[in-house]
Amino acid sequence: MDRRTFIKLTASGAGALALSRLILPDRALAEPVEKLVLSNAEWKKRLTPEQYRILREEGTERAYTSPLNHETRPGLFACVACGLPLFPSQFKYDSRTGWPSFYDVLPGHVETKTDFKLILPRTEYHCARCGGHHGHVFDDGPKPTGLRYCNNGVALKFIPDKA
Numbered sequence: 001m002d003r004r005t006f007i008k009l010t011a012s013g014a015g016a017l018a019l020s021r022l023i024l025p026d027r028a029l030a031e032p033v034e035k036l037v038l039s040n041a042e043w044k045k046r047l048t049p050e051q052y053r054i055l056r057e058e059g060t061e062r063a064y065t066s067p068l069n070h071e072t073r074p075g076l077f078a079c080v081a082c083g084l085p086l087f088p089s090q091f092k093y094d095s096r097t098g099w100p101s102f103y104d105v106l107p108g109h110v111e112t113k114t115d116f117k118l119i120l121p122r123t124e125y126h127c128a129r130c131g132g133h134h135g136h137v138f139d140d141g142p143k144p145t146g147l148r149y150c151n152n153g154v155a156l157k158f159i160p161d162k163a
Contacts, residue, residue, distance in 0.1 A: 066153020
């Protein structure tokens with residue numbers, strides 16, 4: 001690696017760290033998430049057939065079918081498979097796409113990879129604990145991040161804040 005590449009990589013890493021502290025200033029850096037690994041048979045016992053199709057086979061639910069599209073109470077949206085919190089309710093917004101959408105995620109709670117299923121590359125994201133497929137992230141979201149985490153509602157459970 002040459003010096004210029006090293007400086008660019010170092011600067012971008014520091015920039016990402018500074019940006020994360022601006023967006024989420026009251027949060028410490030994310031601790032690594034302990035992985036949950038189960039066999040396909042164990043996942044099939046734990047999940048409904050539709051949840052299994054979405055989370056384990058990277059499917060997509062039909063748009064406008066999730067009751068979570070209309071959820072507006074304070075709380076957390078967590079992975080239905082393992083319970084890892086992914087999105088606080090204040091990150092949710094109406095993207096008018098038919099799926100629950102969020103402009104940010106709890107640090108370290110999702111992992112991404114490139115998906116070529118529709119030929120053009122998209123960024124797919126998964127739960128950092130169980131690896132369950134949740135949806136795709138796009139760069140057409142609102143401020144402050146400009147991101148849209150477009151989530152399958154069947155992959156989430158909502159945990160309301162205690163009153």
